[in-house]
């Protein structure tokens with residue numbers, strides 16, 4: 001479905017009015033905020049940590065610098081935390097601007113002891129409520145922009161990519177981690193069987209939110225292939241757009257530069 005031209009947009013496998021999607025997505029993350037981090041470990045068997053480490057590699061953080069990072073759909077601050085840890089290893093520091101539509105997710109993030117500890121060491125966390133389609137930050141103000149498992153939830157992807165391009169400085173790096181698609185139909189079938197059969201019940205059991213996790217697995221299927229998404233990056237003005245598949249295509253990094 002062409003999300004930019006229609007009054008209807010996907011919400012998992014359902015079609016909903018464009019104006020309703022943000023509220024529905026907010027409901028999902030309100031419901032799971034306190035169990036979000038533990039569910040990530042359970043659902044992915046810890047794999048999300050490996051994917052996030054690859055994401056941080058892809059940022060090419062330089063040693064002994066001070067950087068401005070914007071983490072869009074930053075939720076509980078997991079990506080900002082990892083970027084800060086990497087910066088510290090390289091003798092660098094970061095201001096991490098975590099922008100999320102959902103105050104509940106950020107409340108859970110602020111309460112994380114590891115976030116509190118990291119902030120004392122190598123930088124600062126700034127949690128701000130806002131949406132990817134209208135980032136509350138000035139033009140050309142960031143060196144790095146990340147978005148992990150967030151882009152498939154936004155209502156207007158083209159607007160979100162245009163905003164990412166706007167807030168990055170020339171030379172700035174864009175890295176998006178998102179679930180993707182496997183090249184082998186057989187593997188995809190096996191993965192679908194796992195995700196549709198086990199993840200919603202697991203979400204019901206651990207977070208008391210089966211419906212939220214049903215949406216999450218459906219939204220993964222609705223997200224385009226890396227090739228299609230890279231075209232959207234190029235259309236937004238990103239240069240040298242490229243993808244790196246992770247775990248056989250379960251997830252992918254989608255990267256580009258603002259020149």
Ligand SMILES: C[S@@+](CC[C@H](N)C(=O)[O-])C[C@H]1O[C@@H](n2cnc3c(N)ncnc32)[C@H](O)[C@@H]1O
Nearest residue numbers: 029073075100101102105131132148149150153
């Ligand atoms: C799956 S979580 C990812 C959180 C974090 N990036 C991570 O990887 O752990 C998706 C996040 O996207 C946020 N979100 C959904 N739609 C958004 C939008 N339009 N703008 C900004 N954040 C949004 C949700 O509130 C939620 O915190």
